[in-house]
Amino acid sequence: MRPVELRFSVPVEAAPEVVWAAATDWARQGEWMLGTDVQVLGGSGGPGTRLIAVTGYRGVGVVDRMEIVEWRPPQTCRVRHHGELLVGDGGFDVVRCGNAASMFVWWERLALPTGGALVWPVVRPAFAWGMRRSLNAFAAFCRDYESGGRRE
Numbered sequence: 526m527r528p529v530e531l532r533f534s535v536p537v538e539a540a541p542e543v544v545w546a547a548a549t550d551w552a553r554q555g556e557w558m559l560g561t562d563v564q565v566l567g568g569s570g571g572p573g574t575r576l577i578a579v580t581g582y583r584g585v586g587v588v589d590r591m592e593i594v595e596w597r598p599p600q601t602c603r604v605r606h607h608g609e610l611l612v613g614d615g616g617f618d619v620v621r622c623g624n625a626a627s628m629f630v631w632w633e634r635l636a637l638p639t640g641g642a643l644v645w646p647v648v649r650p651a652f653a654w655g656m657r658r659s660l661n662a663f664a665a666f667c668r669d670y671e672s673g674g675r676r677e
Contacts, residue, residue: 528613529637529645531653534630535660539667541619544627545599547663547670548617551576557662559655560586571596576604587611612636629667631660 537544547553549570554563561580568574571593578589589611595603603616613635620628637645 528634529649530632530634531656532630532632533653533656533660534628535664536622537627537629537664537667538625539627539671540625541599541621541627543671544619544629544667547667548619548629549598549602550670553666554578557659557666559659559662561659568593591615606635610638612638629660629663631656 551563551565555561560582561578563576563578566575566577572595574593576591580587587610588608589606590608591604591606593602594605595601599619601616601618603614606613606615615633618630620630622628
């Protein structure tokens with residue numbers, strides 16, 4: 526079966542450098558990504574850095590193990606998902622749309638697990654809703670991040 530491909534974007538009223546800093550503040554990703562906690566397992570932030578994200582609700586969730594495979598600040602971050610359930614590639618791009626405006630583009634190309642093709646048509650609308658909600662929260666997070674809401 527072909528992998529599923531998803532692409533979402535949101536305009537952000539912040540310079541690409543701010544959007545990049547907010548997106549790569551892994552410890553704070555849970556502040557905007559619905560039901561998700563991200564931790565750095567190893568590495569210095571560039572290629573080879575290993576991350577683990579747990580997305581769920583009330584103790585039930587999905588573990589996403591990934592490794593950064595491309596790192597071009599403040600434009601592109603690519604990861605390779607290599608967990609039991611999530612396998613494939615993903616990442617984000619930050620596109621400059623002016624001095625203080627950007628477009629944040631999040632994409633995923635995932636291989637469905639066995640039986641996934643049967644449940645994907647049911648899961649996809651909920652996944653898309655969650656991503657749109659999260660990216661709208663991300664745009665607000667970036668505005669707060671830019672105005673000093675970041676933790677040092």
